[in-house]
Amino acid sequence: MNEERLIRQFMDMLQVDSESGDERQIADYLKTHFNQFNVEIIEDDSVEITGHGAGNLLIRLKGTEDIAPVYFTVHMDTVTPGKGIKPKIEEGYIVSDGTTILGSDDKAGIAALVEAIHIIQENDIPHGDIEIVITVGEESGLVGAKAFDTGQLKSDFGYAIDSTGKVGTVVTSAPTQSKVEAHLHGRTAHAGVAPEEGVSAINIAAKAISMMKLGRIDSETTANVGRIEGGSATNIVADYAYVLAETRSQHPEKMESQAQHMKEAFEKAAETFGGSAEVSIEKMYDHLYAEQDSEVVSTVKTAIENIGREADFISLGGGSDGNIFNGKGIQTVVLGLGYENIHTTSERMPIEELIKATELIVEIIKVQQAK
Numbered sequence: 001m002n003e004e005r006l007i008r009q010f011m012d013m014l015q016v017d018s019e020s021g022d023e024r025q026i027a028d029y030l031k032t033h034f035n036q037f038n039v040e041i042i043e044d045d046s047v048e049i050t051g052h053g054a055g056n057l058l059i060r061l062k063g064t065e066d067i068a069p070v071y072f073t074v075h076m077d078t079v080t081p082g083k084g085i086k087p088k089i090e091e092g093y094i095v096s097d098g099t100t101i102l103g104s105d106d107k108a109g110i111a112a113l114v115e116a117i118h119i120i121q122e123n124d125i126p127h128g129d130i131e132i133v134i135t136v137g138e139e140s141g142l143v144g145a146k147a148f149d150t151g152q153l154k155s156d157f158g159y160a161i162d163s164t165g166k167v168g169t170v171v172t173s174a175p176t177q178s179k180v181e182a183h184l185h186g187r188t189a190h191a192g193v194a195p196e197e198g199v200s201a202i203n204i205a206a207k208a209i210s211m212m213k214l215g216r217i218d219s220e221t222t223a224n225v226g227r228i229e230g231g232s233a234t235n236i237v238a239d240y241a242y243v244l245a246e247t248r249s250q251h252p253e254k255m256e257s258q259a260q261h262m263k264e265a266f267e268k269a270a271e272t273f274g275g276s277a278e279v280s281i282e283k284m285y286d287h288l289y290a291e292q293d294s295e296v297v298s299t300v301k302t303a304i305e306n307i308g309r310e311a312d313f314i315s316l317g318g319g320s321d322g323n324i325f326n327g328k329g330i331q332t333v334v335l336g337l338g339y340e341n342i343h344t345t346s347e348r349m350p351i352e353e354l355i356k357a358t359e360l361i362v363e364i365i366k367v368q369q370a371k
């Protein structure tokens with residue numbers, strides 16, 4: 001491991017603008033950067049779907065046929081404020097100057113992968129194909145991963161390197177989520193002169209929401225009404241209201257039945273008042289789940305022990321690119337990268353975790369090779 005090179009690469013990469021939606025500069029930088037290795041680099045045509053600044057990158061380091069391929073995914077985009085980042089080292093951490101985020105989410109993962117390839121090549125570590133998918137638009141709704149064609153991958157499983165928690169943390173469970181959107185229609189009337197002629201869409205919304213199970217449904221399932229809009233003046237019976245809600249669960253069937261329950265509440269309330277409800281349920285991402293005895297988990301568990309840490313298996317309440325790849329049939333768990341205070345101007349990256357993340361990637365390749 002060349003720690004100095006790792007830190008230099010990371011700090012260099014942080015200075016390349018990469019706000020979500022505007023990934024052209026970072027994508028070009030990464031293409032040039034990965035070109036130093038003998039790799040195949042493909043930029044997909046997902047721009048047509050995402051409208052983002054660049055496509056997803058698939059980087060393939062060819063290996064021997066008798067070792068199973070493995071893939072890693074990281075994202076190149078970062079949140080705002082993220083232009084003109086000036087990283088510096090402060091007491092074992094890499095930090096920004098305080099006016100921007102740092103961008104260790106997820107560039108620490110990319111930098112660790114770059115250094116891992118250096119180590120693998122310099123030490124002639126045997127490996128199968130190593131595939132790296134660097135997505136765009138993770139921060140803007142996982143749009144890059146959603147548009148990525150996993151048919152291009154040779155790997156059956158792999159790792160998303162993009163989670164809080166120290167290196168050694170492994171997310172083996174994360175929920176699926178659906179958006180429930182209701183357009184509620186009533187009938188307008190003068191609220192003072194002829195209220196009986198009106199059907200209040202606001203009353204429909206209120207009735208529907210009051211009939212719903214919301215909040216924590218059970219240990220694995222949640223639901224929330226997040227936005228409500230409608231109406232105009234106090235003297236007008238509102239003929240339209242809009243309600244936006246969500247539900248998530250570690251179990252797809254539970255999420256589906258909760259979404260259905262919410263849909264029916266809107267429909268029933270509309271019927272009660274003599275109005276109507278158009279309700280749509282849209283799945284935002286699939287769930288992520290890996291058994292303890294699966295190859296994806298057992299490989300990383302051994303690798304974590306080999307770098308002198310203990311594996312900490314956790315379940316998360318939100319989705320990431322890992323959920324999308326799982327949904328597309330590529331078994332993926334998410335690895336802790338150790339970054340701190342992400343999405344804030346006090347974001348920081350412990351240098352020790354950057355080093356450990358690199359070691360872990362190399363170790364995953366070694367464990368994979370020994371199988």
Ligand SMILES: [Zn+2]
Pocket residue numbers: 075105106138162
């Ligand atoms: Zn991230």
